[in-house]
Amino acid sequence: MIRILSGNEAAARGAWEAGAAVASAYPGTPSTEILEEFARLPGVYAEWATNEKVAVDVAIGAAYAGRRAFASMKHVGLNVAADAFMYASMTGIEAGLVIITADDPGMHSSQNEQDNRTFAKFARVPCLEPADSQEAKDLMIAAFDLSEQFDTPVLYRMTTRICHSSSPVKLGNRIERPLKQERFPRHPAKYVMVPAHARVRHPLIEERVRKLAEFAETFPWNRIELRETHLGIITAGVAYQYAREVFPHASVLKLGMTWPLPEPLIRRFAASVERLIVLEELDPFIEEAVRLMGIAAEGKSIFPRIGELDPRSVREAAIAAGLLPASARVPAPQVDVGPLPVRPPVLCPGCPHRSTFYVLNKLKVPVMGDIGCYSLGLTPPLSAMHTIGCMGAGISVAHGAAKAGNRERQVAVIGDSTFFHTGLPALLNVVYNQSPVITIIMDNRVTGMTGHQDNPGTGRTAQGKAAPVVEIEPIVRALGVQHVKTIAAYDVAEIERTLKEFMRLDQPAVLITREPCALLPEARERWHALEVASDKCNGCGLCFRLGCPAILKSDELDERYRRPKALIDGTLCTGCGVCAEVCPREAIGEATEQ
Amino acid sequence: MRETINFLLAGVGGQGTILASNVLANVGLAAGYQVKQAEVHGMSQRGGSVISHVRWGRAIHSPLIAAGEVDAYLAFEKAEALRHLNQLRPGALAVINLRAIKPVTVTSGGEPYPDDDRLFAAVAQVTDRAVYVDAGAIALGLGNVRVENAVLLGALSALMEREGWIGSEILPDEWIVQITQRVPAKYAALNRQAFEAGRWEVGRA
Numbered sequence: 001m002i003r004i005l006s007g008n009e010a011a012a013r014g015a016w017e018a019g020a021a022v023a024s025a026y027p028g029t030p031s032t033e034i035l036e037e038f039a040r041l042p043g044v045y046a047e048w049a050t051n052e053k054v055a056v057d058v059a060i061g062a063a064y065a066g067r068r069a070f071a072s073m074k075h076v077g078l079n080v081a082a083d084a085f086m087y088a089s090m091t092g093i094e095a096g097l098v099i100i101t102a103d104d105p106g107m108h109s110s111q112n113e114q115d116n117r118t119f120a121k122f123a124r125v126p127c128l129e130p131a132d133s134q135e136a137k138d139l140m141i142a143a144f145d146l147s148e149q150f151d152t153p154v155l156y157r158m159t160t161r162i163c164h165s166s167s168p169v170k171l172g173n174r175i176e177r178p179l180k181q182e183r184f185p186r187h188p189a190k191y192v193m194v195p196a197h198a199r200v201r202h203p204l205i206e207e208r209v210r211k212l213a214e215f216a217e218t219f220p221w222n223r224i225e226l227r228e229t230h231l232g233i234i235t236a237g238v239a240y241q242y243a244r245e246v247f248p249h250a251s252v253l254k255l256g257m258t259w260p261l262p263e264p265l266i267r268r269f270a271a272s273v274e275r276l277i278v279l280e281e282l283d284p285f286i287e288e289a290v291r292l293m294g295i296a297a298e299g300k301s302i303f304p305r306i307g308e309l310d311p312r313s314v315r316e317a318a319i320a321a322g323l324l325p326a327s328a329r330v331p332a333p334q335v336d337v338g339p340l341p342v343r344p345p346v347l348c349p350g351c352p353h354r355s356t357f358y359v360l361n362k363l364k365v366p367v368m369g370d371i372g373c374y375s376l377g378l379t380p381p382l383s384a385m386h387t388i389g390c391m392g393a394g395i396s397v398a399h400g401a402a403k404a405g406n407r408e409r410q411v412a413v414i415g416d417s418t419f420f421h422t423g424l425p426a427l428l429n430v431v432y433n434q435s436p437v438i439t440i441i442m443d444n445r446v447t448g449m450t451g452h453q454d455n456p457g458t459g460r461t462a463q464g465k466a467a468p469v470v471e472i473e474p475i476v477r478a479l480g481v482q483h484v485k486t487i488a489a490y491d492v493a494e495i496e497r498t499l500k501e502f503m504r505l506d507q508p509a510v511l512i513t514r515e516p517c518a519l520l521p522e523a524r525e526r527w528h529a530l531e532v533a534s535d536k537c538n539g540c541g542l543c544f545r546l547g548c549p550a551i552l553k554s555d556e557l558d559e560r561y562r563r564p565k566a567l568i569d570g571t572l573c574t575g576c577g578v579c580a581e582v583c584p585r586e587a588i589g590e591a592t593e594q
Numbered sequence: 595m596r597e598t599i600n601f602l603l604a605g606v607g608g609q610g611t612i613l614a615s616n617v618l619a620n621v622g623l624a625a626g627y628q629v630k631q632a633e634v635h636g637m638s639q640r641g642g643s644v645i646s647h648v649r650w651g652r653a654i655h656s657p658l659i660a661a662g663e664v665d666a667y668l669a670f671e672k673a674e675a676l677r678h679l680n681q682l683r684p685g686a687l688a689v690i691n692l693r694a695i696k697p698v699t700v701t702s703g704g705e706p707y708p709d710d711d712r713l714f715a716a717v718a719q720v721t722d723r724a725v726y727v728d729a730g731a732i733a734l735g736l737g738n739v740r741v742e743n744a745v746l747l748g749a750l751s752a753l754m755e756r757e758g759w760i761g762s763e764i765l766p767d768e769w770i771v772q773i774t775q776r777v778p779a780k781y782a783a784l785n786r787q788a789f790e791a792g793r794w795e796v797g798r799a
Contacts, residue, residue: 161657167629312660312662331662335680335716337680337712338675339708343697549701
């Protein structure tokens, strides 16, 4: 049976067909759908872990115990998980272990565009890269086999364009793989990485790399496609598709395994073509390895190192380098379409984060942000976000700024899921080392930005089973924070009053603003639009400072001040009431029945 | 059958652009094409621009279409129609929804929103095979604005037939099957009506 699958769905399907039984992941674009899809398939265990390091440890535990397992994450998630990833390389496994990294060239939804192939070389483990959905499935099955054959975790590297592109996939059956052994392996020399054992393991790991490079020679997904020989292209992943599109007549060495590389195969290919180029996204990872072999190859001198490639950028670069004639250019229209309004991502109508940012903007305090929807507190008119780095960073950055002697009151904002992810140890550090950081935990009862995944606070697992609802306030108290308050997130006045009170303290304090994401089904049921009584509105514009997409500037002007009155778009308004709270003239209220 | 057809779908989060591109990809597959589909929708839930590439062909490599190589354009919103106009091949087929979804930068930020004359004039410079459909109004008339994507797919199917791009290998029923299996059963009939209303707009029942 053939079905159109995204790369993410195909990777999950491949793991399932390969008999993987355990998967753990933390949501992150563009990787999220891998675990979501796997969780829907029969006969498997799938979970949202609290962070990527936890996810990799869980997958390692399952693989030690003898079941095929994977952990999936976005590229920067592997930074969090690096410690676990590195020791797994040292110990090896009992059953197949695949670590999936979804890189984001072009930074569609990330803070950087690091090329995680480097992690494979760093950890001395093989790196596989699919070039379409069919390969995403097939290479996943190959990855599990490779893992067991060489006693190694496998880094399976996808990119946004592979994850979120769809193409037909031939579905196969699952091969069930029961636990390899009843007893957990008692094998300390292999699984207890104390220095004495690690020193014995390292030479074995280097020997494994040598054997993997040999194996790469005959790995079926490393293949030479010989066509005309004036140009040869070494390529992998989605760049292979662009190579085929832009240079249909060129010979291609298509690598499914990008580390370690098959040196004799590359030499044979290089010898068979007149000019050798490497076409790869981001870093010159293959190119540098090829040049270290002493083979003349061009790559980043022709193609961009920054951002995502596409057929047009590849073609333009090739024309500029003389690889293609200027006549290869497909002229695009150059019509002047005039100025167009931008559509910046903004907090949704009814977003429970809006009220807090409105207050923070008013208080003019430095705000250290974190990764999640609330990063949109950056955008005008809220403009209340001054640093964002990575998951869990905000609290410690605020602590550091306070310890540096900055006399302003440092505020950190963090979401519920991000608090569980890496906020916990950061807040504990604030308590232990005593800085007067005010931490605002914006608890919208779900992992929002990535599309409503469950977390320890939601009371439900990735596979829809009931779970304990973990409350945040008792955790914060147990960490030793003396000043803790939970407030309904739409209560603007109470948020402002509490923050001002906390600012007078000289101790750590935590404000938990709590309200379900307005897009959750149970929240949608409560939606009811508000409206502006235009006879009361005098166009003061305070409600415009909320940056709510449902609040419009009316064509009607206030007679006295000649400024636009407010108007509420009833199709967008959720009735959260924050605008009604900030309105000094009580001009906003429930819509009157027509 | 044409060798390849490159479709570009452009709209705003929440308009059903992704569902429409899934339908297109599967219609192409059913007609015997190789297909690829690429979505760009990082922030779609938050009212951002949504772009989807769908390619049909004997052999398809890149999931992305290069600028200037779009053969058929399905624009769900007027400003978005203008935004991606320069991706089209001159003379491309275009179905353009006469629907305005004004971002907050316009409604309270004071940025201008393009008027219809600017849209018509710009499109006319690229292609004379554009069809304008008020799919939002048609969908609302049928009872639910959310079926505007089915209206637009109906118009596209009819336009492709009129231009001889598809024939008996892809009947309207194939589109309808692909649409209705992706929506809740209670909306199947409404989607069929919407698809047919879209075909009617291009003069084909």
